[in-house]
Amino acid sequence: MLTCLPQSLCSWNYRITGAPSGEALLTFNVFNEQGTITLGGVELAVKKHGWASGQWSLERSGETYASAQKPSALFRSYDVQCGDSQITVKAYSPFSRCFQILDGGAVVGTIQPVHLFTRRATVECSDSVPELAQLFAFWLAVIAWRRQAKSNNS
Secondary structure: OEEEEEOOOOOOOEEEEOOOOOOEEEEEOOOOOOEEEEEOOEEEEEEEOOOOOOEEEEEEOOEEEEEEEOOOOOOOEEEEEEOOEEEEEEEOOOOOOOEEEEEOOEEEEEEEEOOOOOOOEEEEEOOOOOHHHHHHHHHHHHHHHHHHHHHHHO
16 A cells, blocks of 8 residues: 655645655646656656646656546546556546546556545555556546645635
């Protein structure tokens, strides 16, 4: 299980413990949906392909390690390809911050806040979900949480 801790009270950046490869860091750019995922001392860039697109990739030195596509603007769901693994990261319900990680329709993991009034979260997945895919899935869930927080402040 991954334990995801915000770096400060108002920060969307996370320190993640419990990963077999060591501590991970998720750093979000302030003004867009890009940033970095650092795992085991290796930094990978998260890039969004166009400001209105629903496509992201996880890259390092020109090589793509994972990609995600949001099939519909109406739903909080992402199709993720990471190596040979293909998963779907999908909101549990329209009103929940919890996400399910699905492989072929079967639930293989969850992303959920520790409680209602916190950004602290956990990611729990079966061994079939690669570590990098779990971190990228959490990145996508945080993007949805940030969007929801921005729309609540408008």
